[in-house]
Amino acid sequence: MKIICIGRNYSEHIKELNNDTPEEPVIFIKPDTALLRNNNPFFIPDFSQDVHHEVEVVIKIKKPGRHIPIAFAKDYYDEVALGIDFTARDVQSRLKAKGLPWEKAKGFDHSAAISQFIPLEALNNETSQGIRAAQFHLEKNGEIVQSGNTCQMIHSVDEIIAHVSEYFSLRIGDYIFTGTPAGVGPVISGDRLKGFLAGQEMFNFVVK
Numbered sequence: 001m002k003i004i005c006i007g008r009n010y011s012e013h014i015k016e017l018n019n020d021t022p023e024e025p026v027i028f029i030k031p032d033t034a035l036l037r038n039n040n041p042f043f044i045p046d047f048s049q050d051v052h053h054e055v056e057v058v059i060k061i062k063k064p065g066r067h068i069p070i071a072f073a074k075d076y077y078d079e080v081a082l083g084i085d086f087t088a089r090d091v092q093s094r095l096k097a098k099g100l101p102w103e104k105a106k107g108f109d110h111s112a113a114i115s116q117f118i119p120l121e122a123l124n125n126e127t128s129q130g131i132r133a134a135q136f137h138l139e140k141n142g143e144i145v146q147s148g149n150t151c152q153m154i155h156s157v158d159e160i161i162a163h164v165s166e167y168f169s170l171r172i173g174d175y176i177f178t179g180t181p182a183g184v185g186p187v188i189s190g191d192r193l194k195g196f197l198a199g200q201e202m203f204n205f206v207v208k
Ligand code: ZN
Pocket: 005, 006, 007, 054, 056, 085, 177, 179, 180
């Protein structure tokens, strides 16, 4: 399986990092060794002094496909999770300045934290209207540090699936991280991270 990530998909986050708004989705891939599950602790890697949290809605691909038209994209997923795209911001800034790929900053071991998956229907309640308008937020040590709504995405989930599948065949069990809203920031040893999607607690783990 592979973990496909979308960058720069929320305009407020683009502004906070002084990036340009992309005309088409920015895509990068993490290897399966990046997975962090079951609320296991996240260990800050030795090579970074500035690892950031990026809370993101994650979808799971349920059938194989390539060149998927937007109109059919909804047939390719029916479960959703919340995750953190851990990013070694200092390493990423160094690589970006040289025009080099981001892999070391984005794809390192356990950099893709993912909650359990819930059915898409669970996103229909007082706080959320399905995948198109799902409320989510991240708490660090009990304080809300990031909050977003999937209605703020520049590229919708269906647009992402259509675009990604032009370049990469999708397989059952692939994950797509759909981008982070504003409020990214550093984590330090001892932090507790809790993620909520459509009012439901999705993950709760510590940083070591
Ligand atoms: Zn991200």
